[in-house]
Amino acid sequence: MSALEHPLVARYLRELDVALDRLPPDAAAELAEQIRAHLEEALPPDADDKAVATVLAALGPASLVAEAAWPEVGTGRSAVPREPLSRRIAKSARKVPITGWLVIAALCIAIGLPSGTVIYWRTQSSLQFLTTSAWWSRADWSHEVDTQAAGATQETVPIRPGQIQGFAITIYNPSDMTQVIVGSADNISPGAPVPPQIAVSTTGTLRQSGEPHWVRYRIGGPIPPHSYRWVRVLWRSYYCYLNGVGSSQGTSDLLLRVRVGLITRTEDIQLGTEYAVGVFASGPHPASCGSQAVPHP
Numbered sequence: 001m002s003a004l005e006h007p008l009v010a011r012y013l014r015e016l017d018v019a020l021d022r023l024p025p026d027a028a029a030e031l032a033e034q035i036r037a038h039l040e041e042a043l044p045p046d047a048d049d050k051a052v053a054t055v056l057a058a059l060g061p062a063s064l065v066a067e068a069a070w071p072e073v074g075t076g077r078s079a080v081p082r083e084p085l086s087r088r089i090a091k092s093a094r095k096v097p098i099t100g101w102l103v104i105a106a107l108c109i110a111i112g113l114p115s116g117t118v119i120y121w122r123t124q125s126s127l128q129f130l131t132t133s134a135w136w137s138r139a140d141w142s143h144e145v146d147t148q149a150a151g152a153t154q155e156t157v158p159i160r161p162g163q164i165q166g167f168a169i170t171i172y173n174p175s176d177m178t179q180v181i182v183g184s185a186d187n188i189s190p191g192a193p194v195p196p197q198i199a200v201s202t203t204g205t206l207r208q209s210g211e212p213h214w215v216r217y218r219i220g221g222p223i224p225p226h227s228y229r230w231v232r233v234l235w236r237s238y239y240c241y242l243n244g245v246g247s248s249q250g251t252s253d254l255l256l257r258v259r260v261g262l263i264t265r266t267e268d269i270q271l272g273t274e275y276a277v278g279v280f281a282s283g284p285h286p287a288s289c290g291s292q293a294v295p296h297p
Contacts (some may be wrong), residue, residue: 003043004036008052015061035059121261124175129254129269130228132170134212140165143280152274156248159191159237159277166196166234167275168212169254170204173223177260180222181231185255185266191237191277198256201230242279250276 003009016035020028042055135141140157147154157165166189173179181200189196200221201212212230223229233254242249252274258267 002045003040003047003052006043006047006052008049008056009039009043012056012059117261118263121177121263122265124177124179124260126175126267127179127181127223127256127258127269128172128174129271130170130172131272133271133273133275134168135275136166136168136212136232136234137164139163140167145280152252153272154248154250154274154276156250156276156278158280159242161237161239161241163237164234165191165237165277166232168230168232169271170228171223171231171269172228173225175260176225178222178224180220180259181256182220182259182264183257184233185257186251189233189235190250190275191241192235193238193241194235196233196235199232199234201232204228204230237277242277245279245281248276248278250274 004013013032013036016032020032023031038059039055043052135144135155135157139160143158145156147156159165181198184195184198186195188194197219199217199219200223201215201217202221203215204227212232215230217230217232221229231254252271254269254271256267256269257264
């Protein structure tokens with residue numbers, strides 16, 4: 001709630017508008033604007049009644065504020081303020097007891113610090129793909145087929161119903177905070193109608209192009225600031241998931257649920273290449289694979 005929406009402030013401003021009716025329109029508008037600006041600066045949002053009453057008491061009754069700022073109104077002479085409002089407000093502010101300012105400062109810290117922290121978490125850079133990748137199983141990468149069309153690249157391996165399939169990629173954390181990958185935000189995998197299992201290596205390899213099997217993995221793994229880790233994406237391919245020879249399904253981006261600080265957000269990691277499984281003429285054919293459904297790994 002804005003400070004101007006507090007019931008005590010709203011009532012004070014209504015009284016001020018009535019008192020300013022005797023002033024020239026331009027002068028009344030300027031004074032009203034200055035008073036509102038001062039109240040927004042002096043009071044934090046959701047200030048309690050005690051803090052509001054302290055600040056309003058320092059300003060003085062609305063009728064006296066108008067008369068003191070424009071004492072010549074109604075005398076027939078030009079209305080000229082005796083003293084700038086900013087100086088009057090400064091003098092009034094000095095009358096606020098130290099306990100009142102301590103209350104106001106505490107409210108500002110209590111409200112501003114958490115808000116600033118959340119903004120800091122949300123503005124951290126997202127994770128990035130570092131171009132290094134590999135199919136997880138030897139049975140897959142030894143039968144990989146690369147195709148290019150219209151500037152896009154697809155890496156396709158035969159679907160192996162009932163078997164664990166997937167790939168590993170290196171992901172870099174460019175932010176100043178540790179980011180924890182807590183799971184997949186995708187509803188399906190390239191070879192199954194279920195989310196893939198996501199795991200993060202506990203360390204990076206000595207070389208960016210190192211072997212992904214040389215490191216250990218954990219579900220819900222962290223990636224420290226300005227570091228990279230292997231991220232493993234696995235699923236168990238379903239029987240009869242694709243329609244026929246030549247059909248394929250893949251993904252060119254990876255949707256991840258990532259925790260930064262105390263917030264969790266979805267990050268879309270662009271892979272640059274589509275990783276797909278397909279039905280090859282020499283591989284398992286949907287017409288003979290049966291209807292068995294294999295659970296998620």
